[in-house]
Amino acid sequence: MILNTFKNFFINHIQKILIICHQNADPDALCSAYAIKKLVAHIFPEIESLIAADDISKVSNGVLEDLQVSLAKDITIDMFDAFIIVDTNNIEQLGCYRSVVNLLKPILLIDHHTPHISTTQFTKHLIIDEASTSTAEIVYNLFKEAGIKPSQDTATALLMGITYDSKHFLLANASTFRAVTDLIDAGADYSAVIERLSTTMSRSERMARLKAINRAQIHDIKNWLIAISHVSSYEASACRALIETGADIAIVIAKRKEEIRVSARSTQNIYKKTGIHLGKLMEELGATIEGVGGGHSTAAGFNGKNSYTKVIKYLLKIIEEKLENAPPGPLD
Ligand SMILES: [Mn+2]
Numbered sequence: 001m002i003l004n005t006f007k008n009f010f011i012n013h014i015q016k017i018l019i020i021c022h023q024n025a026d027p028d029a030l031c032s033a034y035a036i037k038k039l040v041a042h043i044f045p046e047i048e049s050l051i052a053a054d055d056i057s058k059v060s061n062g063v064l065e066d067l068q069v070s071l072a073k074d075i076t077i078d079m080f081d082a083f084i085i086v087d088t089n090n091i092e093q094l095g096c097y098r099s100v101v102n103l104l105k106p107i108l109l110i111d112h113h114t115p116h117i118s119t120t121q122f123t124k125h126l127i128i129d130e131a132s133t134s135t136a137e138i139v140y141n142l143f144k145e146a147g148i149k150p151s152q153d154t155a156t157a158l159l160m161g162i163t164y165d166s167k168h169f170l171l172a173n174a175s176t177f178r179a180v181t182d183l184i185d186a187g188a189d190y191s192a193v194i195e196r197l198s199t200t201m202s203r204s205e206r207m208a209r210l211k212a213i214n215r216a217q218i219h220d221i222k223n224w225l226i227a228i229s230h231v232s233s234y235e236a237s238a239c240r241a242l243i244e245t246g247a248d249i250a251i252v253i254a255k256r257k258e259e260i261r262v263s264a265r266s267t268q269n270i271y272k273k274t275g276i277h278l279g280k281l282m283e284e285l286g287a288t289i290e291g292v293g294g295g296h297s298t299a300a301g302f303n304g305k306n307s308y309t310k311v312i313k314y315l316l317k318i319i320e321e322k323l324e325n326a327p328p329g330p331l332d
Contacts, residue, residue, distance in 0.1 A: 001145065002127045002129075002138070002141060002142060002145065003142055003145035003146055005108075005125065005126070005127050006039075006108070006127065006142055007043070008125075009082070009084075009106060009108045009125045010043075010044055010047070012081070012082060012106045013081065014044075014047055014081045014082045014106070015046070015047060015048065015081055016047070016048045016049075016050075016079065016080050016081055017040065017047060017048070017049045017050075017080060017081065017082045017083065017084060018049070018050055018051075018052055018072065018075070018077065018080040018082075018083050018084075018100075019033045019036050019037055019049055019050070019051045019052070019083075019084045019086060020033075020051075020052050020053065020083055020084070020085050020086070020088075020094060020097050020100065021033050021051070021052070021053035021056070021086055021087060021088070022053070022086075022087055022088040022093040022094060022095075023053070023054045023055060023093050023094065023095035024054075024055055024056065024057050025053040025055070025056040025057060025060050025087075026057050026059070026060060026087075026164060026165075027057075027059060027060055027063050027160050027161055027164040027165075027196075027197065028087055028134045028135050028136055028161040028162075028164050028165040029053070029060075029086055029087035029088070029135065029161075030051075030053070030056060030060045030063055030064065030067075030161075031063065031067075031136050031157040031158060031160045031161035031164075032086045032087055032110065032134075032135040032136045032138075032139045032158075032161050033051045033053075033084075033086050034051065034067050034069055034154070034157045035136065035139045035140075035143070035150065035154050035157050035158050035161075036049075036084060036086065036110070036139055036142075037049045037050075037051060037069075038150070038151065038154045039139070039142060039143060039146070039148070042146075042148055043146065043148075050072035050075065050080075051069065051071055051072060052071055052072040052075065052097060053071060053095075053097075054094065054095025054096045054097060055095070056071070059164075059196070059197065062196055063157075063160060063196060066156075066160075066192070066196055067153065067157055077097065077099065077100050077103060078103065080105070081105060081106075082105055082106040082107070082108070083100050083105065083106070083107045083108070084107075084108045084109075084110060085100075085107060085108070085109050085110070085111075086110050086111065086135055087110075087111055087112070087113075087135040088109075088111060088113075088119075089111055089113035089114060089115050089116050089119060090116040090118070090119060091116075091118060091119055091122075101122045106123070106125065107122065107123040107125060108123070108125040108126075108127070109123060109125065109126050109127065109128065110127045110128075110135060110138055110139065111127075111128050111135055111138075112128070112129055112130060112131075112132040112133070112134060112135050112137070112138060112165075113130070114130055115128055127142075129141075131173075131175075132175070133162070133165055133166040133171045133172060133173065133176050134161050134162045134164070134165030134166060134176075135161065135165070136157075136158045136159075136160070136161025136162045136165065137158075137161075137162050137175065137176060137179050139158060139161075140158045140162070140179045140182070140183065141179075143158075144182070149186055150183070150186050151186075151187075152186070152187035152188070152189075155183045155184075155186035155187050155188035156183075156187075156188045156189045156192060156193060158179075158183055158188070159180065159183045159184070159188040159189075159190060159193050160193045160196065160197065162176060162179060162180060162183075163193050163194070163197060164197055168197075201237075204233070204234070205234045205237050208231045208232070208233060208234035208235075208237065208238050209234065209237055209238050209241035211229075211231055211238075212229040212230070212231050212235075212238030212239075212241060212242060212252055213229070213238075213241060213242065213245060215229045215230060215231075216228065216229040216242060216247075217229070218247075219316065221319065221320055221323050222323050222326070222328040222329060223328045223329030223330065223331055224248045224249070224270060224274070224323060224328070224329035225246060225247050225248050225249075225329070226247065226248065226249045226250075226251070226316070226319060227242045227245075227247035227249070227250045227251070228250075228251045228252075228253075228312055228315075228316070229242065229250075229251075229252050229253075230252065230253045230254065230255065230308065231252060231253075231254055232254060232255065232256070233254055234254075235252040235253065235254040235261055235262070235263040236252075236263045236265075236299075236301070238250075238252040238263070239251070239252045239263045239264065239265040240265060242265075243265050243266070243267060248266060248267050248269070248270040248329060249264065249265070249266040249267075249270060249276070249278075249319065250264065250265045250266070251263070251264045251312070251315055252264075253308055253311065253312070255308060258305060259303065259304070259305060260291075260303075260304055260305070260306065260307075260308060260311065261301065261302070261303050262282070262285070262293070262301060262302040262303075262304075262311060262315075263300075263301050264278045264281065264282060264295075264299070264300050264301065264302075264315075265278070265298060265299050266278055266297075266298045266299075267298070268298060269330075270329070271297050271298050273326065273327055273329075274322065274323060274326035274327070275322075275326070276319065276322050276323075276326075277297045278295060278296070278297060278298060278299065278300035279294050279295035279296050279297060279299075279300040281293075281300065281315070281318060281319075282294055282295055282300040282301060282302045284318065285302050285304075285311065285314060285315065285318075286302060286304070288314060289304055289306040289310065289311060289314065290304055290305045290306055291303050291304020291305060291306065292304070
């Protein structure tokens with residue numbers, strides 16, 4: 001019962017509480033903090049609560065405007081009796097607020113990440129659900145257990161956090177959707193959420209993506225589509241754009257003076273069927289051409305000094321070799 005943990009925390013004589021988000025706070029952190037503030041006001045109306053973050057992300061700036069809430073300014077942490085830390089699995093991520101752990105005051109942690117060992121050492125007040133795709137979903141569950149229907153604004157905030165952190169429901173599970181329908185029933189404005197979260201890309205990033213698509217060379221190797229392109233910046237975003245557009249593997253190179261940066265992305269499908277591991281591919285590139293490469297199975301990068309054509313030639317050769325004994329790509 002997470003509500004018990006929440007209520008027990010307030011047994012401490014608390015008059016003023018600070019709700020702290022991680023550095024570069026994203027919409028999940030900010031919206032969760034906002035909804036917690038509302039929940040505290042509902043259950044413990046005598047307690048004053050403020051929200052703080054060292055800084056917030058660009059999209060979160062718009063979210064703050066939507067919620068018409070401001071972050072605490074000109075505060076010192078010893079003004080508060082207790083702290084709630086949201087969406088943060090590592091105290092270093094609190095930035096200028098990381099010293100709250102040294103005050104020996106009550107701290108409640110609400111999060112959906114696997115907690116870092118250093119984090120669980122300083123408090124026993126933990127509401128952690130790693131199965132949840134967002135912290136906002138956990139906060140929604142607090143409202144639900146308390147039998148409190150969130151206001152329209154709070155419901156919209158929670159839906160915003162859930163939508164953002166579940167990557168627009170790519171990572172959602174049954175409880176995510178249950179939360180979503182409840183929140184929409186409570187008046188959450190889904191179209192406002194989508195509009196707020198989809199206007200996050202800068203013009204220069206959109207331009208880089210469009211140029212990457214325009215310049216892409218497409219290699220059809222055993223029906224697998226390999227797209228290779230170049231931009232001057234936003235190479236990772238350009239890779240994602242090529243994958244979203246239909247490539248099985250996307251490689252985008254950014255040339256910067258003496259240096260080149262290579263970003264690579266692939267679909268889960270080609271990784272599962274062919275075993276091509278981009279992190280290893282980039283490591284191999286680093287062993288052959290001056291530079292350092294590495295990463296994950298479907299997302300990797302390389303930084304080096306060599307020429308653009310040499311890198312492309314090498315990567316294509318390796319991919320071709322690896323696909324030789326692999327099953328072909330899907331045909332419609
Ligand atoms: Mn989160």
